[in-house]
Amino acid sequence: MATPKTPDSTRRSERSRRAIFDASLELIGEVGYDKLTIEGIAARAGVGKQTIYRWWPSKAAVLLDAFLADAGDEEIELPDTGDLAADLKAVLRASVDEFNNPAFEAPYRALAVAGANDPELSEQFVTRLQETGYQAYVNRLRHAQEAGAIAADADPRIATEMLLGPFFQRWLMRSLPLTHDFTDTLVDMLMRALAPR
Known part of the structure; x- marks a missing residue:
C-alpha cells in the first residue's frame, strides 16, 4: 500500500505568493491604486486575506514586492560603447x-x-x-x-x-x-x- 505524500508547504506557499503578485499587478491596471484592496487581491489570487496579512502589512507592500519579483537582484549596467x-x-x-x-x-x-x-x-x-x-x-x-x-x-x-x-x-x-x-x-x-x- 502506497504511503500518501505529505503536501509540500513550501511549494504551496510559493504558488500562493505568485498568485498574489499576479493578482495585485492585474488589479492595479484594472481598478487603480485607490480601489485596490487586500480583499480584492485575495479574491483574485484565491487565497484568504489573512494569508496576505501574514506576509505583508499593506497593499503597497504587496505591490512593491510584486513589482520587484521578476526584477532579480542583478546589478544594472548601462551600455558602454565609448559614446x-x-x-x-x-x-x-x-x-x-x-x-x-x-x-x-x-x-x-x-x-x-x-x-x-x-x-x-x-x-x-x-x-x-x-x-x-x-x-x-x-x-x-x-x-x-x-x-x-x-x-x-x-x-x-x-x-x-x-x-x-x-x-x-x-x-x-x-x-x-x-x-x-x-x-x-x-x-x-x-x-x-x-x-x-
Whole structure:
C-alpha cells in the first residue's frame, strides 16, 4: 500500500505568493491604486486575506514586492560603447517605451504616488527600486569621466539627477508627452553642461 505524500508547504506557499503578485499587478491596471484592496487581491489570487496579512502589512507592500519579483537582484549596467551620448539616448528611449507601457506604468505610478504619503513605503521604493537605476547612471557617468568624456569636476550623482529628474517629473505629472525626442534633448543638454573645459 502506497504511503500518501505529505503536501509540500513550501511549494504551496510559493504558488500562493505568485498568485498574489499576479493578482495585485492585474488589479492595479484594472481598478487603480485607490480601489485596490487586500480583499480584492485575495479574491483574485484565491487565497484568504489573512494569508496576505501574514506576509505583508499593506497593499503597497504587496505591490512593491510584486513589482520587484521578476526584477532579480542583478546589478544594472548601462551600455558602454565609448559614446556616452548614444548610450544614454538608447537607455532613455527604452525607458520611455517602458514607462509608457500600461503594464509597467500602473504599478510604478501607484507606488510613486503612495510613497508621497507614506515615508516607510517611500524609503523602500527608493532603496529597492529607484536607487538601483540611479546608481547605474552614476557608474556610467563616472566611467565616462575617467575616460575624459565629461568634465573632471562634474558630480556624477548630480548629473544623474539633472537627467532623470525632468524625465520623472514629466512622466509623473503627465504635463507633456514622454517621448524619445524629449529624452534625446535632455541628453544633448546634459552633454553640453558636462563637456570638458
